[in-house]
Amino acid sequence: MSNLKRKKIDSDSYFTRCVTYIHQNPSHHGFVKDFSKWHYSSWNAFFSEKQTLLEREKVIEWFGGKEEMISAHKTSIELKFDTAEK
Secondary structure, X not given: OOOOXXXXXXXXXXXXXXXXXXXXXXXXXXXXXXXXXXXXXXXXXXXXXXXXXXXXXXXXXXXXXXXXXXXXXXXXXXXXXXXXXX
């Protein structure tokens, strides 16, 4: 039996959360302190000029640009810590 579960992405906000969750997951589980340093992540491919199979421009555009994408990932981390402390 597989540990893989599927869930339909049925809203814009859920898609945004899925992207940030995937990138932040290695730091959430303690593999690295800073998720952007995780070697196996697609995170750095979004900020590289190297060829990729990712829909890089579409995802960056989804967030409103590179700076906004970075900000959304940082904000999501801050919100997680804020709610954990309460």
